[in-house]
Amino acid sequence: MYEPDPAAQFIHQVSAGYSLPQTLPEYTFDETPLRLTDRRGRGGGYGGLGGPGAGGAAGRAAAGSLLYSPIFSTPASANNAAVGPASSAAGHFNFHTTSATTASALTSSVPATTHHRSSPPHFAIGKMEPTPEDLVAQEAAAREYQPQLEGPFVGEKTPSTAIANEYAKADPIYIQKTAVLPQTYSHYRPIQGDGNCGWRAIAFGYFETLVNGGNKDQIVAERLRLEGLNSYIETQGGHSSYVYTDFVEETLFLLDRVAALIGNHEQAMAEVYSSFNDPEIANAIMYHFRLLASSYLKGNQGSYAAFVTHEGGVDGYCSSTLERHHVEIDQIGLLLLVNVLLKPVGFVLQVAYLDRSPGSEVNSYRFPEEARNQHPSTLGPMIHLLYRPDHYDLLYPAEPEPIPEPVTVQVHRVSFSPSYDIASAPVPMHSYGINIGALAMLPGFGAPPPGLAPTLLDTSPSPLSAYSPSPTSTWMTSPFAEPPQQASPVSVPPVPVPMSMPIHTAPAVAPAPPLQTHPLRFSEYCQLPEYVENDTWREPSFQTSTFRNSHFNVAHYNNPNFQPEEYRPETEDYDAPQRGSGKKRASV
Amino acid sequence: MSSSKRITKELTDCTTTPPPNISITLPSDSNISLWHITLSAPAESVYYPGKFGIIVQFPLEYPFKPPQITFATRIYHPNITNETNGSICLSLLKTDNWKPSTKIVTVLEAIRQLLVEPQPDDPLETRIAEQYKNERKEFEKEARAYVSKYAKGQVKFNVVDGAGAAGEGQQAGRAS
Numbered sequence: 001m002y003e004p005d006p007a008a009q010f011i012h013q014v015s016a017g018y019s020l021p022q023t024l025p026e027y028t029f030d031e032t033p034l035r036l037t038d039r040r041g042r043g044g045g046y047g048g049l050g051g052p053g054a055g056g057a058a059g060r061a062a063a064g065s066l067l068y069s070p071i072f073s074t075p076a077s078a079n080n081a082a083v084g085p086a087s088s089a090a091g092h093f094n095f096h097t098t099s100a101t102t103a104s105a106l107t108s109s110v111p112a113t114t115h116h117r118s119s120p121p122h123f124a125i126g127k128m129e130p131t132p133e134d135l136v137a138q139e140a141a142a143r144e145y146q147p148q149l150e151g152p153f154v155g156e157k158t159p160s161t162a163i164a165n166e167y168a169k170a171d172p173i174y175i176q177k178t179a180v181l182p183q184t185y186s187h188y189r190p191i192q193g194d195g196n197c198g199w200r201a202i203a204f205g206y207f208e209t210l211v212n213g214g215n216k217d218q219i220v221a222e223r224l225r226l227e228g229l230n231s232y233i234e235t236q237g238g239h240s241s242y243v244y245t246d247f248v249e250e251t252l253f254l255l256d257r258v259a260a261l262i263g264n265h266e267q268a269m270a271e272v273y274s275s276f277n278d279p280e281i282a283n284a285i286m287y288h289f290r291l292l293a294s295s296y297l298k299g300n301q302g303s304y305a306a307f308v309t310h311e312g313g314v315d316g317y318c319s320s321t322l323e324r325h326h327v328e329i330d331q332i333g334l335l336l337l338v339n340v341l342l343k344p345v346g347f348v349l350q351v352a353y354l355d356r357s358p359g360s361e362v363n364s365y366r367f368p369e370e371a372r373n374q375h376p377s378t379l380g381p382m383i384h385l386l387y388r389p390d391h392y393d394l395l396y397p398a399e400p401e402p403i404p405e406p407v408t409v410q411v412h413r414v415s416f417s418p419s420y421d422i423a424s425a426p427v428p429m430h431s432y433g434i435n436i437g438a439l440a441m442l443p444g445f446g447a448p449p450p451g452l453a454p455t456l457l458d459t460s461p462s463p464l465s466a467y468s469p470s471p472t473s474t475w476m477t478s479p480f481a482e483p484p485q486q487a488s489p490v491s492v493p494p495v496p497v498p499m500s501m502p503i504h505t506a507p508a509v510a511p512a513p514p515l516q517t518h519p520l521r522f523s524e525y526c527q528l529p530e531y532v533e534n535d536t537w538r539e540p541s542f543q544t545s546t547f548r549n550s551h552f553n554v555a556h557y558n559n560p561n562f563q564p565e566e567y568r569p570e571t572e573d574y575d576a577p578q579r580g581s582g583k584k585r586a587s588v
Numbered sequence: 589m590s591s592s593k594r595i596t597k598e599l600t601d602c603t604t605t606p607p608p609n610i611s612i613t614l615p616s617d618s619n620i621s622l623w624h625i626t627l628s629a630p631a632e633s634v635y636y637p638g639k640f641g642i643i644v645q646f647p648l649e650y651p652f653k654p655p656q657i658t659f660a661t662r663i664y665h666p667n668i669t670n671e672t673n674g675s676i677c678l679s680l681l682k683t684d685n686w687k688p689s690t691k692i693v694t695v696l697e698a699i700r701q702l703l704v705e706p707q708p709d710d711p712l713e714t715r716i717a718e719q720y721k722n723e724r725k726e727f728e729k730e731a732r733a734y735v736s737k738y739a740k741g742q743v744k745f746n747v748v749d750g751a752g753a754a755g756e757g758q759q760a761g762r763a764s
Contacts, residue, residue: 242597243689246651283652287688323687325652 154204154276155190157396163188163354163386173356180361181386185352186398188386198329198385198392199286200276202337202349205383205394207272209347211258211265213381219259222345223252229292229340237295237318244291250284287325293336294322307332328390338367346380352395353387362386591650595620598692610696615745621646624660624745625696633703634731635663638739642699643673644692654686657695660745664727664734666706666717677712678702 164178191197191204210219226248233244254275261268275281297304301314310317321327322336329337338349348371352362366372371379384395551558555565599620602612609628616622623644629635641660647653659674668674679685680698711717719727 239689240601240691242601243594243691246594246597247688279649283688287652291689319687320685323689324685325688 151190151192152277153192153194153200153279153282154273154394155192157187157189160185160188160395171356173358174354176360177354177362181352181354182398184361184398185384185386185395187396189394189396191391191393193391195326195328196283196286198334199289199337200282201385201392201394202329202334202341202383203282203285203289204272204276205349205385206341206347207254207258207276208269208394209381209383210255210345211262211268211272214262214265216259216262218345219255219262223255223259225344226251226255226288226292229295232299233291233295236299237291238298239291239295244288247284247288247291250281251288254281254285283325289337289341290322290325292340293333294318296336296340297322297332304332304336329392335367342383343368348379348382349385350382351385351387351392355387355389591646591648592620594651595646599623601691602693602696605693607693607697607700609700621648621650626743627696627700627703629703629735629739630700634728635665635703635735635739638663638735639741639743640703640739641743641745642696643745651688651690654681654683654690655692655695657681657699661743662734662738664716664731665703666708666711666713666720667702669712670716675712676702677707677710679710 160182163181164175167174167178189201189204191201210222213219230241230244230248233239233248234241237244254272257271257275258268261271276285297308297314297318305314308314308317310320312320317332321330322333334349334351342349349367350364351367352364354362357363366379376382382397384397386393386395547553548555550556553559554561554563556562599612599614602610606612609630611626613624613626614620614622615624623646625642625644627640627642629638629640631637639661640663643658643660645656645658647656657676657678659668659676660672661674662670662672663674664670665674667677676699678695678698680690680695706717706720708717708720716727716730719730
């Protein structure tokens with residue numbers, strides 16, 4: 001039984017300004033002070049900020065960054081703030097009291113992805129020094145940590161907005177990158193994180209691409225090719241035929257079954273899906289591909305040996321990494337598998353790396369390398385992967401919507417080329433046959449026609465970072481220029497991007513240019529639904545003098561989202577220059 | 589079931605070209621995933637001329653999980669626990685190191701080699717490992733004593749399906 005230090009509670013209560021329940025929570029602890037692990041999965045993880053559980057959320061945040069690990073997810077109620085004695089006491093004395101600090105502390109965490117098997121839970125240390133008790137508790141928790149391996153090996157196609165939701169409370173970089181992800185990739189397919197996910201994802205993608213190709217001859221040819229590679233596994237890889245045939249057989253059998261069903265796309269996909277969720281078949285296929293990769297490495301030592309840093313050389317690397325079940329694919333393995341499996345059949349692998357590198361969208365790389373500088377239309381079918389540190393999932397690009405213009409496909413594909421120039425974006429737009437200039441001249445015309453909008457968004461090259469104002473068509477760039485924000489209540493129908501994050505879809509109305517060019521600002525409030533809901537300040541059509549001089553105007557210093565307006569000479573004709581921080585004399 | 593397919597092939601491989609000093613029997617015709625192996629200690633090892641019973645149990649997930657291999661005959665060895673069901677410390681067999689492509693012949697040869705060359709730096713029995721390193725004569729004497737006590741004559745396997753339960757039973761019987 002642990003009695004919370006009354007002083008600590010007092011300080012917590014007073015300085016934080018949160019109202020804690022009248023009855024202080026009773027802490028009961030077993031030998032292990034942290035009882036958080038058994039609560040994982042419930043509650044909002046890092047959530048609950050600003051809601052009824054604000055006190056508890058702040059307390060947990062204060063309890064230090066050691067709680068950021070997924071295993072420490074706690075429920076959002078203050079009464080359940082099961083924080084260990086050491087960490088809670090330390091936390092209460094160490095944290096600042098504004099919710100801004102809390103929010104920033106929270107945003108530096110990654111969301112609770114529980115996909116990773118190979119990585120033990122790691123603890124971000126740095127905001128405060130953990131006490132020895134914390135370390136003991138952490139170690140105990142780490143020992144007991146079981147990666148969440150529920151669900152199928154290969155999941156169903158899921159709208160990729162789920163990824164954005166997963167990261168909604170994470171680091172701004174993640175928020176930004178995942179927020180735009182659904183525009184490029186409408187769906188993803190979760191792969192179980194059992195250490196095989198990279199192999200599994202590529203193998204599944206290989207079969208799926210074959211099914212999508214719908215070409216029986218191609219599948220039969222692939223079967224022959226893979227069977228022919230057996231001798232390669234034997235001579236180069238040095239594996240006895242009786243060892244590999246069991247694995248190879250499953251691959252060939254599945255190819256046979258798919259070839260037989262090729263007329264019926266749905267059935268063929270169902271066959272691939274169920275086979276990949278059968279551990280015996282899936283393990284065998286993945287291991288077949290592992291053997292192919294390792295044999296390919298052994299057979300091409302001249303090209304790859306220099307990249308193998310394993311102390312055991314190529315052989316050591318093969319036996320310790322490539323040929324071991326549950327050992328994740330690495331960059332060399334990826335290259336090898338692409339070269340031995342995908343490249344000969346003309347498939348291209350594109351990996352989107354979701355990490356904390358600077359930028360507004362995920363970095364993507366294509367394999368094989370030759371494909372990087374080529375136009376996507378000249379490339380074969382693509383398999384898209386989403387890489388998050390230590391984990392791969394499959395991605396599916398957004399289909400170009402109603403208008404089957406080849407141009408839209410190009411725009412979308414090129415979107416990941418680093419050298420892509422966004423200024424050329426308007427060009428394909430003209431191919432819709434709409435006079436953009438004329439539309440832009442319509443007063444109050446804020447959004448493209450509803451049918452057109454999703455297409456534009458889906459093919460949006462670089463919605464956040466690469467905005468360059470287009471003099472002729474302000475309406476068109478506006479969905480890209482501004483981050484998804486509050487939908488305007490009086491506007492034409494908002495752009496229907498399926499995004500349920502607190503930050504909303506693009507503002508559709510933009511008669512007043514100044515607001516459009518505001519950079520994305522992730523204030524702590526933008527994650528709080530109730531703030532966002534009341535958030536009418538962005539609506540520029542309220543620009544009456546009464547409104548402007550009220551605290552509902554964001555330029556008013558009493559506005560909680562106070563944001564000084566920038567002086568813009570071009571808007572002077574209807575907007576008087578401002579004096580001071582948003583405190584303006586009426587100009588109308 | 590794919591694991592039995594593979595086991596059958598491994599068995600064929602082991603019986604067509606039997607590794608030296610090793611013979612394999614199946615205690616039950618209906619259960620191919622339990623092997624009894626008789627290992628005659630190589631002449632160059634201190635355990636010569638002992639004969640050791642080794643039980644190989646293949647898990648359902650084989651070959652994606654390693655087989656469980658235990659010594660049914662007691663042996664005085666740094667890398668094998670000093671009990672009736674001696675676990676073997678062989679990096680090849682650890683779950684973290686196991687490769688589905690590893691052949692059983694390779695494993696058996698590694699075990700035989702372990703008798704010739706114990707690896708005292710990676711011990712299961714630290715006391716024996718220390719003795720092996722520092723008092724080799726004492727070690728050899730003790731090892732030979734174990735051979736004459738346990739590893740002479742007909743090799744006995746615990747004829748119960750579960751290897752672990754059988755081992756405990758026999759140990760309890762010995763103690764009484």
